[in-house]
Amino acid sequence: MADKNLMELARNTALIAQKAGARDARVFLSRSRNVTLEWRDGKLDRIRESTSQGLSIDLYVEGRYSSNSTSDLRTEAINDYVKTAVATTKYLAVDEHRKLPDPSRYKGMTKDDLERSDPMVSNIKPEERLAQASQLEEAVRAGDTAKKIVSATSWVSDTSSTTVGFATNGFEATEAGTSFSRGVEASVRDTKDRKPSGVDYGSTRFLADLPKIKSLGEGALKRAMDQLGSKQVKTDVYQVIMENRVVPTFVRHLLSPLSGSSIQQKRSFLEDKIDKEVGSKLLTINSDPHLKRGLASTAWDGEGMSTTRRPIFDKGVLKTFFLDTYYASKLGVDPTTSSKSNLIWQPGNQSVKEMIKGMTRGIYITSFLGGNSNSTTGDFSLGIKGHLVENGKIVHPVSEMNMAGNHLKFWGNLAEVGNDPWMHSSNRSPSLMFKDVQCSGA
Numbered sequence: 080m081a082d083k084n085l086m087e088l089a090r091n092t093a094l095i096a097q098k099a100g101a102r103d104a105r106v107f108l109s110r111s112r113n114v115t116l117e118w119r120d121g122k123l124d125r126i127r128e129s130t131s132q133g134l135s136i137d138l139y140v141e142g143r144y145s146s147n148s149t150s151d152l153r154t155e156a157i158n159d160y161v162k163t164a165v166a167t168t169k170y171l172a173v174d175e176h177r178k179l180p181d182p183s184r185y186k187g188m189t190k191d192d193l194e195r196s197d198p199m200v201s202n203i204k205p206e207e208r209l210a211q212a213s214q215l216e217e218a219v220r221a222g223d224t225a226k227k228i229v230s231a232t233s234w235v236s237d238t239s240s241t242t243v244g245f246a247t248n249g250f251e252a253t254e255a256g257t258s259f260s261r262g263v264e265a266s267v268r269d270t271k272d273r274k275p276s277g278v279d280y281g282s283t284r285f286l287a288d289l290p291k292i293k294s295l296g297e298g299a300l301k302r303a304m305d306q307l308g309s310k311q312v313k314t315d316v317y318q319v320i321m322e323n324r325v326v327p328t329f330v331r332h333l334l335s336p337l338s339g340s341s342i343q344q345k346r347s348f349l350e351d352k353i354d355k356e357v358g359s360k361l362l363t364i365n366s367d368p369h370l371k372r373g374l375a376s377t378a379w380d381g382e383g384m385s386t387t388r389r390p391i392f393d394k395g396v397l398k399t400f401f402l403d404t405y406y407a408s409k410l411g412v413d414p415t416t417s418s419k420s421n422l423i424w425q426p427g428n429q430s431v432k433e434m435i436k437g438m439t440r441g442i443y444i445t446s447f448l449g450g451n452s453n454s455t456t457g458d459f460s461l462g463i464k465g466h467l468v469e470n471g472k473i474v475h476p477v478s479e480m481n482m483a484g485n486h487l488k489f490w491g492n493l494a495e496v497g498n499d500p501w502m503h504s505s506n507r508s509p510s511l512m513f514k515d516v517q518c519s520g521a
Contacts, residue, residue, distance in 0.1 A: 082241055082253050085110070088134075089245035092157055096138055099165040103139040103179050103247045105383065108132075108152075111240035114203075118212035119232045136161065140168040144177035176408040182249040184384040184414070189369055193376040195256040197285040200239045208235045211292065215263040218296020224267075224304055229274050231299075233263040237286070250383035258374065259286050263295050267303045275309065277302025282503045284372040290503075302445070305466070309476035311520035312467050318441030318494075319482065319516040320434055322465075323501040325447055326508035327422075332452035332459055333486055334419060337391070337399070339406025341454055348457035348487065349397060358395040358490030363425035365390050366399075366416075373421035375505035381417040389415065391422070395490075422506040427496035431510040434495055436471040442480075442518055443468055450481065457486040463518070480520040489513065 089106040096104035110132040117125040134157065135148040145168040149160050215233035219225070241255045262280025269275055279298030281290040321329060336347035349357065368386035370376050380386055382403055390398040399415055407414035435443060443466045450461030464478040497510035 082243065082255070085241065085243045086245065086251070086253060088152065088157075089243050092134065092136060092161060093245055093247050095158055095161045096136065096165055097247060099162045100169070101138050101140045101165050105137040105179060105244070105246040105250070107135045107242060107244050109240060109242040111238060113236065113238040114208065115234060115236040116208045116212050117232065117234045118209075118216055120230055121216065123209065123212075124232070136164065138165055138168050139177060139179065140165055142173040142175065142177075143168050143171040144174055145171060176405055178404060178408070179246055179248050180250075180382050180384050180404045180414065184382075185246075185250045185379075186385060187387075188252065188378045188385040191369060192371075193369060193373070193378065194371045195254065195284060195376055196239070197257045197259075197287075199286045200237055200257045200259075203237055203286070208237075211235045211261060214292045215261065215296060218293050219263050219265045219300050221293075221296060222300050224300065227267040227304065227307075228300070229266045229268050231263065231265045234261065236260045244379065244383050246383055250379075252379050252383065254377060254379070257284060259283055259289055261289055261292070261295065263299045265299045265303045267300075267307065269307050275303055275306035277304070277306070280503065282374065284374060284376075288372065305445075306464070306476045306478070309464065309478040311479050312442075312477055312518075313521050314519040317516055317518050318438050318468075319513045319518070320431065320438065320441065320443045320468075321511045321513075322431065322443070322445045323497060323499050323508055323510045324504075325444060326501070326511055327504050327506035328447045329461070330422075330506060330508060332454075333490065334391070336454040336457075337401050337419075339400065339402040339410075339417075342400050342402070343406045343409050346455050348453075348455060352397045353400070355397060356395045357397050357487060358392060359493040360394040361425075361427070361493050361496050362392045362395045362490055363390075364392045365423045366420045367423045368420035370421045370423065373505065375420045377420065382414075384414070384416060386416060386420065391419070420505070422508065424496065424500060424507065424509055426498045426500060426509050428498055429495060431497050431499055434497060434510060434512050435468055435473065437495075438468045438471060438512075440470075441468045442466070442477060442482075442516075443473065444482070452486070459484060459486065459489075477520070480518055482516060482518050484517055489516070492516065 093104040115127045147164045243253045260282040264278040266274045266276040279295045341347040402415045403417040445465040448462035452459035460483040467474045494514045495512035500507040
């Protein structure tokens with residue numbers, strides 16, 4: 080179904096809703112295709128190819144609201160579905176805060192090419208995916224220590240998608256995108272039947288931007304071998320460095336309390352912190368939806384509002400919440416945007432190796448393993464593994480340990496920001512060093 084046909088279907092669906100009694104409607108239609116190939120221990124393990132399409136419609140009926148979705152895009156099916164949805168919405172409670180964004184928020188949409196879509200996606204042949212997956216395993220088994228490998232699994236994946244949006248008060252837009260990923264995981268033999276594993280991977284908008292197969296194989300094996308002989312170290316207060324690729328796992332616990340629902344429902348430890356210092360002056364993060372080839376780049380957000388670059392933290396000061404139209408109305412303020420986009424950090428001057436050399440006694444975290452973070456209080460406790468560092472040198476791997484604290488104090492202890500942003504995520508985080516961190520182990 081061509082983009083033009085998708086948009087025509089979106090318009091017609093909104094018109095059906097209005098004829099059935101809806102005051103307003105917002106429709107999103109999407110279609111996508113994904114191919115994922117997995118290779119395990121010398122042979123093809125799995126191929127998954129899926130093509131999906133779907134329609135979601137938000138209905139505003141006599142002061143009431145409902146959100147509905149279906150994958151059946153036949154004309155007669157949509158007609159019946161929307162009419163039934165409008166009728167059932169009339170039984171819901173009135174909510175004066177449910178409304179479409181002000182039409183002015185649709186204006187000023189960037190016309191720049193955000194380079195979201197790589198035409199090469201249509202040229203990939205099945206035998207090329209198969210060859211790459213096989214080569215990834217060959218790369219991980221090519222090292223001198225490959226005899227320690229118990230098992231190796233690789234994958235190659237590509238996705239293409241198109242989304243159109245239409246609202247009865249003036250929103251109309253189309254956006255296409257692609258994404259590619261490849262990676263490999265190796266598990267190795269350790270003592271006492273332990274089998275630590277290492278993963279290396281990359282995710283990009285454009286096929287040419289993926290990491291080289293050789294580097295991924297070498298990286299996965301090294302990360303597995305680096306965990307051999309891991310053990311706990313004693314409970315104490317340490318310096319801590321988070322590797323760039325694991326920072327997003329931790330930072331989501333800082334950002335989730337910025338959502339409109341958390342703020343309005345008073346479930347956020349950052350509720351009253353706008354324009355107040357909540358971290359060290361090294362904490363500067365901007366949300367940039369217009370970053371070329373960014374994995375979260377978009378001209379419009381989940382409500383159709385035009386996107387813009389906005390600061391989240393500026394030298395430790397909180398600058399924004401993520402407020403959609405509904406929660407902004409309940410709070411009596413203007414909406415910002417419904418969600419974050421690409422996160423761009425103000426980088427420092429040191430590489431992670433240089434930061435490690437500067438550590439007296441600390442832990443270099445390379446993975447988070449479960450745990451919890453309380454969005455209301457800011458308290459957190461997360462499982463960690465990585466390496467003990469003493470006098471600037473890695474001593475041995477550590478595992479089965481926890482890192483605990485409170486976000487408001489923890490981010491105040493941010494002591495160094497690396498110069499190595501992780502490029503394979505919408506959160507382009509560098510490695511981070513913190514002082515005075517409570518880590519529990521033996």
